[in-house]
Amino acid sequence: MQQPSPVPDSAAPLVDVVDLSVRFVSKDATVHAVNGVSFQLTAGEVLCILGESGSGKSVTMRALLRLLPETARISGQVRVDGRDVIAMAGNELARLRGGVASMIFQEPMTALDPVFTVGQQIAETIVRHEGTSWAEAEKRGLELLELVQIPSAKRRLASYPHELSGGLRQRAMIAMALSCRPRLLLADEPTTALDATVQIQILLLLRRLQEDLGMGVIFVTHDLGVAGEIADRVAVMYAGRFIETGPVVDLMEGPLHPYTQGLLGSTVHGGMRGQRLTAIPGSPPSLSELPTGCAFAPRCPQAMDVCQTSEPTERKPRPDRTARCVLVEESIQAA
């Protein structure tokens, strides 16, 4: 049985985000999609962003590569591999995307071009980013398909994306994302649309690739079980904020924030038959009219007066854990 790897603490961060906010401004409304997110990712670490639909997971991740539409207003600081992403010009951004950092999606066809074969697309990426010869790039393409365990890889290089089954297409997209040996892989629910027996194959593949290639990975999911299989560290997102972070084992065994506790109680798993689920009442707030105070207060069984008036600051009960809830005590600094 395998356990999450310990997080190296001395290395310089691969990703450094300070007070990131993203708003979408239009005539009718302002959507506060991300509201002050700060975190660091070390090289070789897997961070899962866990949250329900609309909580801001995808927008947070896209902001790291500035893959957001014109209407997005980004503030805060984002550094990837030491470089300031917010200040980057267009050509620098293009080099970043698919170079140092690349991204995979739930729907592989967002990343694959239907009119070119898998082999052509991979080779093209390699030639563009690294200026190798076409022959050299094609050779790497074959190695990549073998790396992601596509059977009869040679033959598959000549396949068009639509000729592949769901699982193979997902593998082809991963191969493409790895083509320039990224140090950072951003994965946005890459297994959500897959059947159970295929999902576990892709999760195990990603975990192995991450270890072998030493990549840092940010993995977005709404599924606690998926996070349990792949994360070193988990950040729980609610209404555009990281409301709790911590190592995966600690967080799943001892959640601190009432929302995380509710999420664990709501997640059906074996052995819950006959028990009433401890559902969280209500539904997440609209991001165009965020409540003042704690965004979870309208649904929180433990809410108090103070929760309605001011947004709880981030507490650090232990060096490796954070929570935004007034019930969580700040640790007393040991002498």
Place this chain on the structure above:
Amino acid sequence: MSDTPRTRVQGTQGRSVLLDVRGLRKHFPIRGGILNRVIGTVQAVDNVSFAVREGETLGIVGESGCGKSTTARLLMHLIEPDDGTITFDGRVVDKRDRAALRDMRRVLQMVFQDSYSSLNPRLPIEETIAFAPWVHGIPKREARDRAHRLLGAVGLEPATFARRYPHELSGGQRQRVNIARALALEPRVVVLDEPVSALDKSVEAQVLNLLVDLKDAFRLTYVFISHDLNVVQYVSDRVLVMYLGKVVEVGPVDQIYANPRHPYTRALLASRPSMNPRQRTTEAPLTGDPPNPINPPSGCRFRTRCAFAEGVCSTAEPRLAASDAVGGGLDAHMVACHMLAPDSGHSKTVLASNTA
């Protein structure tokens, strides 16, 4: 967990069969090419039989495309089977028997996954719920009162929600409306096709609690379809596992989850994320994707992914048969695999006699 088995499970054992399905078949022709000729057949549902007792929940699980929704649509007579019979409360439902069909359309109701597209966007939800009772001859006023009572029963305060339109509701609230609408004709059976799959976890739990409550309050029988094995385990009394249009295993929920016998069921259960980060999954139970449902493999349809496949698996189709000494009857644990049929010619049939 050492929770005592729910009384519900035992309570249904003596009850009569409400829905009896025999040899159901639905094949869809696939057309293609410039002449639009039939180039293949999707055997969406192929010789499927099962029974549902009054008051129980039958769970149906399987991966995408295995025929779950097609089975549901056949049960509802939204599509006609190529072959097979559906008996409801002792009466064979035949499309030529208009009266039987009309009765059945009332007492059998369905809830779909997509909460949005199954509601009329231009009607306030109280009217959506009251519509069917009104069509069935209930005075408008009374139908609206019933709609309000049902809104209350599904946890939507009528004073706040009755006049709202679907787009003014969250996904979880819309699914509650769909459930209220399904209950408006006082059905006996509700077929739920992935009723919580589109919902967030925190809302999924609310709707599951609600479905359990309503079942008791209105003495309902459920056919609960889902690809989520954990949810099916939570709600079901008995479980039916499908693969490429076939039933591969069926039995009481505890049997299926504690002692799965079909290699596919075992793999499916083992594919669930572990929920314990200290004990992660180290090996994927199956390789590859489910095969194309057009022209599926001969013999056992699972043989292309089965670690135990042998010659006999490609030449003969395994029959669904009782897997243990408990024998037949509704609570039998039935499996369709040559390894569990003593005289099949499969070299590993010992598996069966060992544990029986």
